[in-house]
């Protein structure tokens with residue numbers, strides 16, 4: 001690569017203008033975003049993104065799960081595209097930058113290459129993954145899951161939101177169920193830029209996070225079954241209160257998290273559904289959702305095993321039946337060493353301060369890393385706050401990460 005290419009910088013003001021236009025679509029009263037996957041607002045954002053991509057000379061294609069791909073041609077017809085992107089959907093009380101920064105930084109990358117008349121050997125392809133957040137349709141990261149083949153298309157399209165609308169219907173309503181046959185084999189690699197969503201970079205005033213891999217994650221649903229009865233006359237010794245079982249489960253999950261806290265292990269009980277959830281009635285059923293995370297995959301497996309081993313004791317103490325019903329696992333992987341090196345080289349050449357870290361949140365790039373060389377770059381975010389309407393970054397926070405993305409992708413795609 002020539003020095004000319006090493007010196008080019010993204011137009012951060014232009015990127016900021018795109019981010020602020022996005023921030024007008026689905027704005028919440030507190031200045032955050034509620035742009036749930038495949039909502040009307042998501043449709044508006046998607047159409048605007050497609051227009052921007054086409055205006056930048058890209059050919060846009062939509063796959064059957066609604067992932068948007070925008071292709072900027074390369075010079076070598078045999079070279080596969082380098083993918084760059086993230087997600088434009090948000091949480092219910094989400095921020096303006098989570099995911100959005102990664103998609104619009106990709107767009108800015110293409111616009112910058114256009115400004116400088118730079119061609120690349122590999123095409124560069126932008127991507128907006130469908131339903132990353134999982135706030136409307138569960139599970140999260142479903143668009144990238146279908147892309148990699150990890151999730152079946154029929155399964156994904158049949159997911160329902162709280163009103164019973166399927167993901168497939170919602171895609172149809174906003175006009176984003178495409179026909180393009182696109183799969184991971186067609187691509188060279190993926191680069192995803194994202195805000196850190198934690199405080200490490202911001203606290204240490206470090207400019208660029210080099211994400212080398214991901215925490216191992218185990219999510220699981222626990223069902224606690226007891227027996228209903230009147231809360232008055234039923235003697236203490238004859239109660240089978242499922243909510244008491246759930247309390248024991250919650251404490252056991254918490255204790256297992258603390259037992260690995262010195263090694264950065266974490267545990268959460270995040271959701272509880274209680275039946276019948278009425279005054280005067282002993283609850284007979286609780287469904288709860290829990291989560292273990294650990295930097296080391298073998299350790300997260302141990303946390304899960306430790307929980308299962310405690311179930312007989314929790315059942316005895318609560319006089320309820322406790323069963324682990326569903327589980328899911330992701331993360332625990334390391335990103336592609338070559339792609340990570342390109343990120344590191346780009347940061348070093350630009351003189352940015354860097355920190356190697358693992359992502360503790362789920363990201364589409366983690367799915368994609370199962371089938372393609374991939375890397376992630378983190379920018380600092382104010383106070384490490386995200387999934388919050390007050391989520392914020394400054395231009396100075398994002399400029400280094402955006403330029404590292406630009407240079408790493410240019411190196412991978414081969415500027416000519």
Ligand SMILES: [Zn+2]
Nearest residue numbers: 087098099132
């Ligand atoms: Zn995100």
